[in-house]
Amino acid sequence: MSGDSGAVLAPPGVQRDGGWATRGRLAGHVAIVTGGTRGLGLAMATAFLQEGASVICAARRETSLADLTAVHGDRVRVATVDVCSAESVQSLMDGAMRQFGRVDILVSNAGVSRNGKIVDLGEREWREVLDTNLTGAFHCTKYVVPCMDAAGGGRIINISAGMSSRVAPGAAAYSASKAALEMFTRASAVELAKKGILVNCIAPGFVNTGMYEPLRDDERLRSRYERMMVSGRPGEPSEVAAAAVFLASAEGSYVNGHVLEVNGGLLWS
Template sequence: MTGGTRGLGLAMATAFLDEDATVVCAARRAVPLAGLDGRHGDRVRVETVDVCSADSVRSLMERVMRRFGRVDILVSNAGVSRSGKIADLAERDWREVLDTNLTGAFYCTKYVVPCMEAAGGGRIINISAGMSSRVAPGAAAYSASKAALEMFTRASAVELAKKGILANCIAPGFVNTGMYEPLRDDERLRSRYERTMVSGRPGEPSEVAAAAVFLASGEGSYVNGHVLEVNGGLLWS
């Protein structure tokens, strides 16, 4: 679980732990997991990784294989957003968003494939966003990275199916954690975006986590190359 130490990543890690999975929460910095260590003992582990670095991702997979001997599920959740209209967007911000959100998922997929092949198959779940298919001024880098991630997921599904590896995407809408927090705390922005929520509320992290568990489970065994929107119905203009 990349980006697994806080926000949506931590919620998904918790959901997998509740299903008796063993979870490696990988992030740039090793931080305490809000009590998960004590509750789940050896079934949860924190590892450091920089998904923008191929060497770092390869090292992570090697460490996990040495410790556990297999990888069955990869959730590529690490992501960043940098706002800015195209004419003003800093080049370094563009690169950071694409490197993290898209290239990071590529590195994770590339280096997890041999691990999953050795296990006889596996599940890859990439975390996209509602803005992959909806235009918002100032979100060109983020939206482009997530739209590309969805096509990368479909390509992965086609290429990896014969290896027993399924690849799918989850595209959350507004979720009560992480990147939604600045909107939640800004009354003007919140009122603007609340009008797009058909269900009248943002989602809860547990609702997205449940979708991830489904895609990783036996019930999701015939779902491949799919982008699952978890957004309660999301209008846009």
């Protein structure tokens, strides 16, 4: 990036302010991962920790992450947040600043899916999906910007899905929310670039956790969707997490406004 845009992240091995440790591609950086206490969110949080970051795992329900804390100590924090609430998200950001004094990385991963064909889908379910998947990312982006601006820049990673661009009956709400999230990512990237904040999106395919679990346990559905997987298998959470580390690290410093599909090759008909 050009010198006048501000350094977003220090190169690997370069010590940051305050005497942070220098090991790992994300050493000295602070990350917030929403939906970060289980599934894909937990995998990304774990990968960030392994690369030296301090991580706040935020979710609606209080969860103990004793295993992570035992390994990474005070670099792991757990916070409760409802991304549908602007006040809750603002409180999350304020807490992060009190605890760590900075926020360098945000992963908007919290999401829900409510299946139902349009004629059967209730307005409540529709609003829940849009409020969580899209408005939640809006809240997180809006309220993290002052934190990142104060630090001279940052990285925002939104988590979309393969179904953002592929049609499936009964997935209108989920697909619409993720397609809109991808355009929100591009718009955010344009608006925030001058602040040194890069905004990108990861669109996973079938990943062996979370929403894939009902398919994995249903032989009929599993065989149907396995035919669409060019790689012959679902992805592992660690493979998506590796993409998130890339986008959050110095290696991703010239990637902005991009939707990265991590799906092993995904056919659709």
